[in-house]
Amino acid sequence: MRRLILLLLSTILIAGVRAQEKHVFPANILTNAIVDDSQNPVRHVTLELLNSGEGREAIAEYHRLRASGALPYAQKGGSFDIGETRIFSMRDLSSENPRYEDSEFTKVAEHPRFNIWVQTAELDNGHIREQDVASMRLRLADETLADSYDPGRGIVEINTEVFGPSPDVDGDGILDVLVADILDGYDPVTDSGGLILGFFDPANLSGRNMAHINYMDSFPGIVDPNGNRSRFDPPEQTLAHEFQHLIFAKENGFGDLSFVNEGLSEWAEVVNGYTARSVFYFQEPVERAHELLDFRENFGGPFGYDYQRAGLFTNYISEIIGVLKTGAISRASGVGAYGYFEVLDELNLTLQ
Numbered sequence: 001m002r003r004l005i006l007l008l009l010s011t012i013l014i015a016g017v018r019a020q021e022k023h024v025f026p027a028n029i030l031t032n033a034i035v036d037d038s039q040n041p042v043r044h045v046t047l048e049l050l051n052s053g054e055g056r057e058a059i060a061e062y063h064r065l066r067a068s069g070a071l072p073y074a075q076k077g078g079s080f081d082i083g084e085t086r087i088f089s090m091r092d093l094s095s096e097n098p099r100y101e102d103s104e105f106t107k108v109a110e111h112p113r114f115n116i117w118v119q120t121a122e123l124d125n126g127h128i129r130e131q132d133v134a135s136m137r138l139r140l141a142d143e144t145l146a147d148s149y150d151p152g153r154g155i156v157e158i159n160t161e162v163f164g165p166s167p168d169v170d171g172d173g174i175l176d177v178l179v180a181d182i183l184d185g186y187d188p189v190t191d192s193g194g195l196i197l198g199f200f201d202p203a204n205l206s207g208r209n210m211a212h213i214n215y216m217d218s219f220p221g222i223v224d225p226n227g228n229r230s231r232f233d234p235p236e237q238t239l240a241h242e243f244q245h246l247i248f249a250k251e252n253g254f255g256d257l258s259f260v261n262e263g264l265s266e267w268a269e270v271v272n273g274y275t276a277r278s279v280f281y282f283q284e285p286v287e288r289a290h291e292l293l294d295f296r297e298n299f300g301g302p303f304g305y306d307y308q309r310a311g312l313f314t315n316y317i318s319e320i321i322g323v324l325k326t327g328a329i330s331r332a333s334g335v336g337a338y339g340y341f342e343v344l345d346e347l348n349l350t351l352q
Helices: 002-024 046-051 053-068 120-124 130-141 155-163 235-251 258-271 302-321 323-331 337-346
Strands: 085-091 100-110 114-119 175-180 213-217
Touching (some): 046 053, 046 258, 085 175, 100 120, 114 120, 130 175, 155 235, 175 235, 235 258, 302 323
Parallel strands (some): 114 175
Antiparallel strands (some): 100 114
16 A cells, blocks of 8 residues: 555656656756755754654643643743843754753844844844844745745744644744854864754754744854855745744644655745755666655755655645645645545545
């Protein structure tokens, strides 16, 4: 049965790309040029955390607490005004042994749907400027790029409508965006060491900060050692991706397929107007034969082929059933492929 499902999914994907590529994807998404990311220091860590023993326990505990009515937690420390500081705990991702460090953050922007906090040290050293905060707030609150689902609305509102509400564990209904020099082992001298542009830590849903948080990297994610900005993907693009992971955790446990979760997060970038990842896995016969729903550790296989495959498939599904129905996969009760089936069944559609 599993092989039949995978065969059906693979067949419809290939047929769909041939029939739909002109209007489904930006002109440069399907390419014959292999983009060599082997020297790219960027590390994708959210799936590592979700699939780790600690991450699985954290998600399971969150769902247990939610089912028992123990959520939301009572808010700690009350509300904060712009310019006030508080301590957040942040995971040290430079070590294989899980540990956390407390760091002071300053509240720099607020909105009914989110707060932006910047690590105080990153304000003091000039890495994050007022214009950086203003640009981020604009994209999160007021407008997205011209190709987005709704350019007149921000990322947080769009993601919430499309994918669903996030797990509001502290009861304030506000996403906390923490901008910091993420502890990732990045070496500015050699420009290597596993740079992390942003992540979602499941431990915050059942302990630690007890809040729904997305972390964003300031150095070198926003400014590099030479003072250059926008070297990597815009921080707001990364947030669109990571915010979907946070939303996905509300209804899904660690048992759901990484392919589904990452496919939706890749597509979340497109929903908010950003260019989809270039796709070239189809050039490799072994990759064309690879199981569609398999998602390998270590950047989803060589050249991020599994990210390409998952994003491409989710973009294709959205062309068939629309944005809101595709987003509903994020909160479907079915695990893995059955999440797709659950949404398609409501529309009297099948993958056959």
